[in-house]
Amino acid sequence: xxxxxxxxxxxxxxxxxxxxxxxxxxxxxxxxxxxxxxxxxxxxxxxxxxxxxxxxxxxxxxxxxxxxxxxxxxxxxxxxxxxxxxxxxxxxxxxxxxxxxxxxxxxxxxxxxxxxxxxxxxxxxxxxxxxxxxxxxxxxxxxxxxxxxxxxxxxxxxxxxxxxxx
Numbered sequence: 001x002x003x004x005x006x007x008x009x010x011x012x013x014x015x016x017x018x019x020x021x022x023x024x025x026x027x028x029x030x031x032x033x034x035x036x037x038x039x040x041x042x043x044x045x046x047x048x049x050x051x052x053x054x055x056x057x058x059x060x061x062x063x064x065x066x067x068x069x070x071x072x073x074x075x076x077x078x079x080x081x082x083x084x085x086x087x088x089x090x091x092x093x094x095x096x097x098x099x100x101x102x103x104x105x106x107x108x109x110x111x112x113x114x115x116x117x118x119x120x121x122x123x124x125x126x127x128x129x130x131x132x133x134x135x136x137x138x139x140x141x142x143x144x145x146x147x148x149x150x151x152x153x154x155x156x157x158x159x160x161x162x163x164x165x166x
Contacts, residue, residue: 002027002041007056010103011042014123022046023144031075040072045147047140049130050094051076057102066115069098083146086139094135094143099126 002008008026015024025043042054053072055065073096080086086093102108103120111117118126135143 002039002056004041004056004058007058007101007103008042010120011054011056011101011123014101014103014120015044015127018124018127020044020046020127021048022140025147031079038071038075040076043076043147045140045144047137048134049097049127050133050135051096051143052130053096053098055098055100057100057104059104060102062100062102062105062109062117065100065117069100069115073098080143080146083142085142086146094139095133097130099130 012024023045025040025045027039027041028043030037030039040053041056044052044054046052053069053076055068055072057065076096077092080092080096098116100115100117101123102117105119108117108119108122116126
């Protein structure tokens with residue numbers, strides 16, 4: 001889970017109303033970063049929509065949404081790049097798209113296609129626009145598997161020795 005319950009509930013309701021199929025992961029994956037761990041607010045993995053990272057906003061404040069979108073996308077990309085089944089010519093075979101979802105706002109600033117911001121009533125239209133680049137079932141399965149993998153668990157550096165077996 002994440003610390004944005006109102007926006008999360010609005011996102012789930014909005015995706016259901018827009019009849020979006022796929023897996024919605026909330027507060028997951030937790031990605032390693034130089035500053036410690038980082039959890040994506042919500043991540044949609046969908047055959048019709050590909051990978052969509054949601055930056056959830058609990059109130060009216062959109063400050064630094066471009067930075068938050070960049071961080072989520074680059075950290076997710078870094079986690080997926082080691083999975084050869086997701087890479088074609090050193091690039092991810094599936095595009096990571098980001099959306100800042102601000103359900104409490106009645107209007108949002110005009111944004112470009114790279115930094116999308118939507119209010120509650122704009123979500124169905126935004127999802128329809130994101131459906132323009134579907135991914136095939138094999139790529140969907142590979143992306144879902146890679147995201148759900150537990151590769152971040154540290155392995156021991158060496159064998160442990162028992163100093164006193166008694």
